[in-house]
Amino acid sequence: MMIRSLFVAVTLLVLTGCSAMKIDDFADTGPEFVPEEYFIGHTKAWGFFQDRFGTVRREFVVDIQGYMDGEVLVLDEDFVYADGETDKRVWRIRHLGDGRYEGEADDIIGTAKGERRGKAMRWGYDFDLQVGDSSWRVTFDDWMLRQDEDVMINKTTVSKWGFTLGEVFIFFQKQPDAAADSEADEASAWDRQTTAYDAQQAAE
Numbered sequence: 001m002m003i004r005s006l007f008v009a010v011t012l013l014v015l016t017g018c019s020a021m022k023i024d025d026f027a028d029t030g031p032e033f034v035p036e037e038y039f040i041g042h043t044k045a046w047g048f049f050q051d052r053f054g055t056v057r058r059e060f061v062v063d064i065q066g067y068m069d070g071e072v073l074v075l076d077e078d079f080v081y082a083d084g085e086t087d088k089r090v091w092r093i094r095h096l097g098d099g100r101y102e103g104e105a106d107d108i109i110g111t112a113k114g115e116r117r118g119k120a121m122r123w124g125y126d127f128d129l130q131v132g133d134s135s136w137r138v139t140f141d142d143w144m145l146r147q148d149e150d151v152m153i154n155k156t157t158v159s160k161w162g163f164t165l166g167e168v169f170i171f172f173q174k175q176p177d178a179a180a181d182s183e184a185d186e187a188s189a190w191d192r193q194t195t196a197y198d199a200q201q202a203a204e
Contacts (some may be wrong), residue, residue, distance in 0.1 A: 003172070011031070023144065029118035033146035036073045036095060037067035041177060047154075047170035058082065064172075071095070109137065119146045136160055139170075150174040 027047035045062040057081040066075050075091040093114075101114035111124035114161075123142035128135045141157045158167040 019140045023115050023117050023120060023122050026118040026120035026145075029120065031146055031148060032120055033116060033119050033121055033144060033152065035093060035116070035121065036068065038146065038152065038174070039070070039073060039075055041066060042175040043172055044169050045154075046173050047168055049158075049166055049168050051166040052164050062170075090110065114142075122145065128167065138165060 014176055043064040043066065045064065046060075047062070051057050063078045063081050064075055066073065068074070068131075069092075071090075071094065073093040073095075075093065075129045077089045077091070079087040079089070081087070087088055089105050089107060091103050091105045093101055093112075095101055097115045099115050101112075101116070101121075103112040103114065103123075104124075105112075107127065109126035109128065112123060114121055114123040116122075121142075121144045123140075123144065127140055129138045138158050138160045141159070142154060144152055146152045150173050152172040154168075154170040154172065156170075158165045158168065171181075173182045
């Protein structure tokens with residue numbers, strides 16, 4: 001756990017300066033991040049939005065269910081914010097080949113464009129951000145860096161007219177498969193019953 005925490009801390013430091021990063025810098029890095037493999041099943045994420053003055057404005061948790069619909073990766077995302085507000089977003093993402101991706105969701109503008117190399121993916125799109133009673137059209141510049149089999153870290157720069165409004169930091173973790181957990185629980189219960197029976201037979 002301490003080693004994983006160190007990896008997370010180092011990655012956040014790297015992401016803080018990600019404006020100078022290029023996707024090709026990650027060509028030979030691992031573990032490889034393939035969205036249509038990593039996101040299959042249940043993934044949970046924890047994140048917060050920090051404005052350009054360093055103030056944390058919103059915290060949230062996301063439950064993501066991912067599956068393939070033919071050649072399209074579907075991400076069904078349910079958001080719960082710290083103030084109790086909920087939201088939902090469904091992504092439909094296509095791999096175009098050569099590490100290039102495009103995606104659509106109801107609340108984004110046009111088509112998102114992405115590119116991956118090694119452990120990293122860069123993902124960009126425009127979004128109508130609700131600010132009070134008005135809406136601002138802003139640009140999201142996402143960087144995703146996979147840490148190990150289960151963990152990925154995301155940093156998003158939110159900007160308008162080239163000026164940074166804030167940043168979003170998200171920690172993703174794949175969740176155990178429910179079916180596998182159920183089988184493991186059944187096996188454990190059977191082992192307990194067998195052990196009790198053997199003990200009873202030995203006593204007799």
